[in-house]
Amino acid sequence: MATNIRDVAKAAGVSVATVSKVLNGYTTVSQKTKERVLRIVKETRFQPNAAARALVGRRSMTLGIYLTTGLTHPFFASILSGMELALKAKGYDLIYLSQLTFNKDYSFVRHCQSRNVEGVVIFGFQEDDAYFKELLESGLPSIFIDMDIVGQRAGYISSDNVDAMCHSISYLRELKHRRIAFIAGIVESYVGRLRYDGYKKGLEIAGLPFREDYVAHSIFTRESGYSAMNSLLELPPAERPTAVVCCSDMCAIGAIDAIRDAGLSVPGDISVIGFDDIELARNVTPALTTIRQDMIAMGRKAVELLDELIVDEMFASPTAIVPTELIVRDTCAPAKEE
Known part of the structure; x- marks a missing residue:
């Protein structure tokens, strides 16, 4: 031995x-x-x-992760669970990185180097952020989540957002809905833009017109979903949407709150579809119909792609698009006769 x-x-x-x-x-x-x-x-x-x-x-066998939303967000809690599976399989440790913006001489890349990380998983850098440009130019292996970033030593992973939205519209159309609204996320963001494009594409495939007044904007939170839904409820009753597709589960839950507070029911008066399939989606009443992102697979794949970048200098610009699934629960019903 x-x-x-x-x-x-x-x-x-x-x-x-x-x-x-x-x-x-x-x-x-x-x-x-x-x-x-x-x-x-x-x-x-x-x-x-x-x-x-x-x-x-001469390897540290350590990866770094940077999240603007924090580690407790439901979406990234699942991402981290998936990462953990691949970390164990490949023998890596993981450390949480933060931006030390109080230091005027701060460099995110030097911060990574001081922690001796071999690569980083990133969520939340803005493309006009100086740290973002520095990271791409540094050659430090990087995988971005939900950002379509490619570079010599960088790639990304995301769900199939456009297909997911098309699937949502198709399902609602099967239930005879014609007035389908959308509570959009931050359309300047990668996923926000793709889900907005997917909504419009889904309407086109279903033979339904796109209406600007059927799009309300949010920032993916329950509170912003509530506010966005209230703006849609201000439409005349005859023009009010009979179904709403939301950019996230938290937005959808906020929308349901607003519908109830207006004296209406879900799904009796308005059907609602979320996006993510966080744990809360199955525990609210009624249980939320939603698009499930395979967040475990995304986390696992992020580590696998990063490992490839680290061990093979010729492995450039890896990308992965993870399929989604419509999970039918209790917040959708056939449209009422018009």
Whole structure:
């Protein structure tokens, strides 16, 4: 039984560095050598630990994550759960990074380097942010969530937002709805823009007209969903939408609150569809019909793509679009006869 990496290198007839590259997933080792090293590892039942891999391979085996929304947001709690699965499988640790904006000499890239992270998962940088440009130019492996950013050492992962919205409109059309409104998110954002485009495309496919007064804006929160729904309820009763598609579950829950406070019912008077399928969606009354994002898969894939960027310098601009699923619960019903 091999007790350290040097025993494996000696048995395989290769250098310690070569064994380290094989164990860390580098693609610069020939397939023949890789197979020989892995055979020796199996035969000797060698089990490398993260510290040894980092020491010999000069790797920290540490990734960073930066979130503007905070770690407790329902969406990113699930993203982190998915990341955890891949982190364990690949032997990485994860640290939370924050912007130290109180320091006038602050550099996000230097901050990453001081924490010795090999790559970062990012959500929330604005493209006009100086830190964003610095990060892309630095060559530090980066994966962006819900931002269509590609670069020499950067890529992104997102749900299929357009298809999800089209699916929502199609479902409501099957229920005979013709007056379908949309509570949009921040349309300047990547997901906000795609969901807005998906709404318009879905209407077109369904043969329904697009109406500007059927679009109310929010910032993805319950409070903004409530306010947006109230603006739609100000339309004359004969013009009032019979269904509303929302940019997030929290917006949808706020919309349901507003509909109830107006003396109307869900889904009796107005059907509602959310987006995300956070845990609260199945626990509200009535249970929320929504678009499920596979947030576990997104988190896992983010780590896998970042690992590819780290171990293979030729692996450039990775992207992944994750399919969504319409989850039918209790907030949609056939439209009333007009």
